[in-house]
Amino acid sequence: MILTVTLNAALDVTYQVPTLRLGETHRPTAVDVRAGGKGLNVARVLHALGHETMVTGLVGGDTGAAIRADVRVSGLRESLFDMAGPSRRTVTIVSDGTATAVNEPGPPVSISDWADFLGGYHALAARASFVVLSGSLPGNLPDDAYAQLVRATGTPTILDASGGPLLEGLAARPSVVKPNAAELAETTGLSDPVAAARVLLGRGAGAVVASLGADGLVAVTERGSWRVRVPEALSGNPTGAGDACVAALAAGHALDWPTRLAEAVAVSAAAVPCPLAGDIDQATYARLRPAITVEELDAHANR
Amino acid sequence: MILTVTLNAALDVTYQVPTLRLGETHRPTAVDVRAGGKGLNVARVLHALGHETMVTGLVGGDTGAAIRADVRVSGLRESLFDMAGPSRRTVTIVSDGTATAVNEPGPPVSISDWADFLGGYHALAARASFVVLSGSLPGNLPDDAYAQLVRATGTPTILDASGGPLLEGLAARPSVVKPNAAELAETTGLSDPVAAARVLLGRGAGAVVASLGADGLVAVTERGSWRVRVPEALSGNPTGAGDACVAALAAGHALDWPTRLAEAVAVSAAAVPCPLAGDIDQATYARLRPAITVEELDAHANR
Structure with a gap:
């Protein structure tokens, strides 16, 4: 469970x-x-x-x-x-x-x-x-x-939080934190997501998975670092995509990192076409999942 | 009661x-x-x-x-x-x-x-x-x-209603109907509120009290017709003013018409400074009530 x-x-x-x-009364x-x-x-x-x-x-x-x-x-x-x-x-x-x-x-x-x-x-x-x-x-x-x-x-x-709750939470050593690009930059002052994720890893997280919207995600972990890209451009609901990414990371906690991250990008992309956060489009997931590639970053620097 | x-x-x-x-998220x-x-x-x-x-x-x-x-x-x-x-x-x-x-x-x-x-x-x-x-x-x-x-x-x-429910309601002969200027014009096609109120009286109401916002009200009844003006300009919440007018007309059901109408205008005006419908400002009521004058319209035509 x-x-x-x-x-x-x-x-x-x-x-x-x-x-x-503005200033008018509407009937939904x-x-x-x-x-x-x-x-x-x-x-x-x-x-x-x-x-x-x-x-x-x-x-x-x-x-x-x-x-x-x-x-x-x-x-x-x-x-x-x-x-x-x-x-x-x-x-x-x-x-x-x-x-x-x-x-x-x-x-x-x-x-x-x-x-x-x-x-x-x-x-x-x-x-x-x-x-x-x-x-x-x-x-x-x-x-x-x-x-x-x-x-x-x-x-x-x-842990998916921002600001003070994210910074304080890191000290308690959660397995994973999942900031988005804006949260990563705000927390570290760094614009490069990989460098910023390394800073958060150093503060106590077991892994930092940064969701970058249309740019997919980068992950910096104690076992390696990866970049995963979205194979096609999607438009829709970015709030739902972040929550779907967290869900996939939780669901895949027993998988190896490259598979877990590819799942996270596919599930996240499958949320984008849905107007309500919490929904995912299974057809989008099935279409994108096989097309997702995971690139290992700078293997020696991370091991 | x-x-x-x-x-x-x-x-x-x-x-x-x-x-x-538009398009942004707000914290109230x-x-x-x-x-x-x-x-x-x-x-x-x-x-x-x-x-x-x-x-x-x-x-x-x-x-x-x-x-x-x-x-x-x-x-x-x-x-x-x-x-x-x-x-x-x-x-x-x-x-x-x-x-x-x-x-x-x-x-x-x-x-x-x-x-x-x-x-x-x-x-x-x-x-x-x-x-x-x-x-x-x-x-x-x-x-x-x-x-x-x-x-x-x-x-x-x-009865304070508009459109079909007002028109159908008239046939059941309510004691009073209280349209506003827009409802009166929409229901009768007439822009003169006194002429329009006479039409509604003819359709079955015992009295028609038309609330005219900053212009006060006109009343056409089986016992006479009156115009009551607001003694000073007020800005604020017109929705609450209409409901306050209805409340005063109900509260004053045992009063003579000129007194009942003067009360309706004073209570209605006392609602205007309040941001929430249902509230009235007692100081505004006390200041305006003595200054309200009731003008009888065309006495012979109505008796």
Whole structure:
């Protein structure tokens, strides 16, 4: 079982409107409401790939009840913990091919709710083969919250975070971190992704897999470094692609690195045509997977 | 007790953002969530004016639970009925003084949910001194739904609706209808509000009170016609002003027409400075009320 953690789960509300005009009132042509947050998107992809998953995190209020209900409707097993505050919403208005969004920050997590979660997490992670820690932290949790979760278990863990939670998390030695190009540059001040990934590897990660959008990914690990390219240009939803990449890295934790990385690029590319994060297009996966090539970088420097 | 009916109740979510930019993701500086729909706004104003009120309508799903909870937190008594579908949301993004909104249409009401509501409404209306029917209908209810509610009770009733539901409602002879200038013109094809109001009076209303925004209101009744002006220009929230006007007309159902209309203009103006519909500013009310004058129109033609 792969455990995915979503500390700042959201009720994602998506409206389609023909044309969004500032200052006007619109009647949506479609309304989609689903449980969201990066960890939940990762769980959906894992489920679509046929992996046994367990969803955990903190939910509260009417929005939390709606998140819990949607997780179950989606066929995902959940062990979500109750918190006192109401779960946040995100509202996205899709119009003329562009998405305009308002993301609520979410409620503060009380000390007792966090303590209850930590106790439950410890037991869940002990039963998992792999743990996914993904997405933003509720505003009042300290930057080392993910570091606490990495240290609380001996189960291998991937961390997909940015800023302080990523930097603090590295010190706890997660198996993998998956920054994107912007997060890598922001965290290290370096524009070259391979050099930047080496810096993060030096700070404690077992492996750094940097997702570079249309440029595929680079991976710097204790066992070697690789670059994997996307064989064709795709347009669509980049948020979903990052979560799909994390899902594939988690799903492939027992594979050798080149195969694991090729899977990650194929699954990630298969998310791009899907409008909603968490979905993947199996036909795109099947078409691209055989065409993906993995190039080893600078083998001597890394061994 | 004044009964307010909200058939298409909504969970109104309002975000403040510094500047709304199409295609971007925003973090709101303030989030307000409250029960909405025109009948609920009217009930809030009645409550603020010190009148005993009862809220009814149809709610369902997690959004319905949130509406019911907020109604109670607001100190309003409710006798809301459950429906199978989830209550709609409205999302309003306020930025740089303008409001950009997406209003969900709401779920269809099943035949059995409508039958249950009608039975309950009959008993509630029999106990009320006055009934307020206000706002849009759920999409699948017929245009004569308000007419059914007017005919179901001998209690005097104000109808604030537009289009087909207003036209069908008139035939059931409500005590008062309250169109605004645009609704009056749309319904009659006439641009002069007094002439248009006389047309609606002829179709069955006991009185037609047309709210004209900054121009105050005109009233055409079986007992005379009046024009009431706002003594000073106000800027702010016109939606709330219409609902406050309805509330004052309901609250003043035992007053003579000139006093009732002067109250309606003062309460309506007191809603304009408030950003949220359903609120009124008591200081604005107290300042404007003594300055309002009521002009009788063409007395002989109306008696």
